[in-house]
Amino acid sequence: MRLELDAITKRFGSLVANDKVSLTVEPGEIHCLLGENGAGKSTLMNVLFGLLHADSGAIRIDGGAVRFADPGEAVRHGIGMVHQHFMLVPVFTAAENVVLGFEPTRPLGLLDRRRARADIRRLSVEFGLEVDPDAVVETLPVGVQQRVEILKALQRDARLLILDEPTAVLTPQETEALFSIMQSLKRSGRSILFITHKLKEVLSIADRITVMRLGKVVGATTPQEVDESELAAMMVGRDVELVVRKAESHPGEPVLELRNLRVVDERGVAVVDGVDLEVRAGEIVALAGVQGNGQTELAEAVTRLRPVSSGSIRLAGEDLTRASPREVIRAGVAHVPEDRQEDGLVLGMTVADNLVLDIYDVAPFAAHGVRDLARVRGNGETKLSEFDIRAPSADVAVGTLSGGNQQKVVVARELSRPVKLLLASQPTRGLDVGSIEYVHGRVVAARDAGSAVLVISSELDEVLALGDRIAVMYRGRITGIVGPGTGREEIGLMMAGVTVPPAEAPSTAGDGGAAGAGDTGDGGPHAGPAGGGAGKASGDPAPGKGSTR
């Protein structure tokens, strides 16, 4: 299908979300729509899918102008959309979800489950989309749920698939699998409109690229014509530092000491299984690992949000194994939680209030149980400029800010009290390039100010860019602690549970697929030159901050 968007304009009140946006998707093409959060990508896709109506402009399919009153019409015209947040019924099976709304029936209106299953099997085989038709969706991993969404679109004969930030929720292996599915769809002549803000993905999969910024198309190009930093500059509107600049670390005294830490979850499984880890003042320890190997639970145990079964947690010599979350905060632990909207912020409350969420009841923000509202607001305004938080004022609800600015609020709050240990879980997940650059800079600055830093990340690029030492976690255990010069493949293998002595580390360039090495297939160079992380700015163009999930 050939799709043309011609000068689409969409206003929300006085805001122009799409300003004369034009782009063309050729048949059998993977077209990437690149832009930061807030650039107007999702608005454009919602216009295309009939969820919103353009104020002006035209949509043409194979040359003929169309207007979709609702998504149903878009579907009938062969457009399928896979939303960032899946539209699946969790308690239904994969087959039931796929046929939902277009159910094949037998006489008397009975549901033809056999045909539904057969349809799925046929499509699965055709495009390499492995899904068990009878599996209940809520029990499936996220990557497989996404396949169900794609199957849903294919079952409705979609000839153009819109994938809205499809990789945001995927592990590296799942991303790989998705890309090969996209290639097979392309071979079948279907067009794909792929929306993302991750540069590496764009370069590895796109046939053509359209870049949006602030509601406008700012450029159209192909992967052959640009590199990562050019794309980043187009997207952000200025030159972007793709490498984390940091000097050599000078580790001091141990700050965080975990001894034989064990955490047992609700099901009785040891999710953290005898972890020994030390983080020293003035160093960044990056804890790598595929999501779900106990990193989340480790962080929750350290912040005392989750009970410890055995072992000990010490902070600067003080035993915190049985402390309360509040005592941990008071002891000098800054915590950037993995899920900022769920655990880090109260979205309906103001930016100023969120900036004092864990120091609201101590001086200078309160005395004798009474809050000093003027100070809270003053602190808010100060932090807005200090941490470059883009908000109209400190009095707006934090939920109205973009993801990157929300994370800056969390970081600003956590770093605004004396910090002995900074514990940052997935600190840049879902952020745009500019925000990632900013957050990384702050993490390094905290280290340089003498804090111990533990960064938990499932993003290998981030681990390599930030870590002075890299610890790898697999199934609740630390499988190894290595220096920053270690190769991606080696760390990738450790992430997959293979303990490799450094001497035998394979140096063959592979896709590291088995290891889940977060490399999205562009064969990016190894990050971090040997020699302790110093001088990273030289020579190494792309440790790939841009593709941080």
Next chain:
Amino acid sequence: MSATSGGRGAAPVGDEPAPASEPGVTPASGPQAPWWSRTVRLFGEANPLVLTVLAMLSAVVLGGVLIDATSTTVLHAWSRIGSHPGRALSLTVTTVADAYGAIFTGSIISPSAVSHAVSTGKGWTGVFTPLSETATYATPLIFAGLGVALGFSTGVFNIGAQGQLIGGALAALYAGFELHLPIGIHLPLVVLAGAAGGAAVGFVPGILKARTGAHEVIVTIMLNYVMIYLLDYLLTVQPFQQPGQTNAVSRVLSGTARQPHLFGSGLSVNLSFILALAMGAAMSWFMRSSTLGFSFRVIGSNPDAGRTAGMSVAKVTTLVMTFSGLLAGMAGMATLTGTDFYLSSPYGGNIGFDAITVALLGRNKPVGVLLGSLLWASLEYGAKNMQLNTGIPVDLASVVQALIVFFIATPLLVRDIYHLRQTGARGVQLFTKGWSG
């Protein structure tokens, strides 16, 4: 939208938020627009104030239609519309106007009473009687409504105001007949006893929820029954039962335990009304400016974030229920010491449940609860005057009350009826969040 399984369904802010803060995308009518234009825009918006006013207007209009439709004179006039068209139309209008007029004169102020007082110089008490009665009627509603609103805005559903009210009334009663002190000491003690009684009843579901996760809705509903029958029992035994009585009627309060009238004995409004206003102001200050109130709000809107920030969800839950019960207990104290002076079983009428309505009407804000209580009370009290003067049954006032609640609870409907602009999901967010909390 609701069937998300991959992502967090709760995240209201997706990919393209916060446009206003983007450089280069300047809103055309932001702060630069003239003030009148902004004001006009404000009234076309679906903000809570406009929605509430329009909800009440809708209820009044629909209620008017019902008043006409149930009036035999109006219907009769319409059946003869061919011969007397003017009469049918004028009756349609006057019947409704008379009905609402009677509610107004009965609960707020009566022009005829004013002119009478002005011309004769006497009868000023009569002028203020409706207002006084409305305020008196509203007093326990304000207390209990504040209690329920405190819970709602903190994510705790206190359906037990009725039981807590009885708890407060019982404790106040005991202090009121058992102690013998000068009024300056006795009355404050009785007030405190009422507060403590309600707080004790509120504490139980609070601690149960904090410790065991028992849902407060179930526990408070069950506790209502416990308190209703406890009162029933206590009023038949010593020391509560009135000596010489076989009915479930309590002893009478000492004179020193009664609320003094504010404007002489001719007008029923008493000190507890001032106390209710003070509690509203106190709650408003507490939620905004105290550290405890801040932690209430945080836990109320996102307990996970509160926990991560070092707050104790268990402690806050227990305290919220206790405070909520305290306020409801003061409602029982207010009716006992302000108007009734003794308890009978059953006690408290429907106050505990009207309090839920009033909290919703007031959108869980103290000022809103105050206005909602006064509106509710004027409808209740004015309806009696309406029945007396126009023969329209009191039940029709209840229908109007119900319609107000109906429209308040369906902001999206009101928004669509009046074609209001959407002000972002938050403006019209259903405020009954937290059933699962």
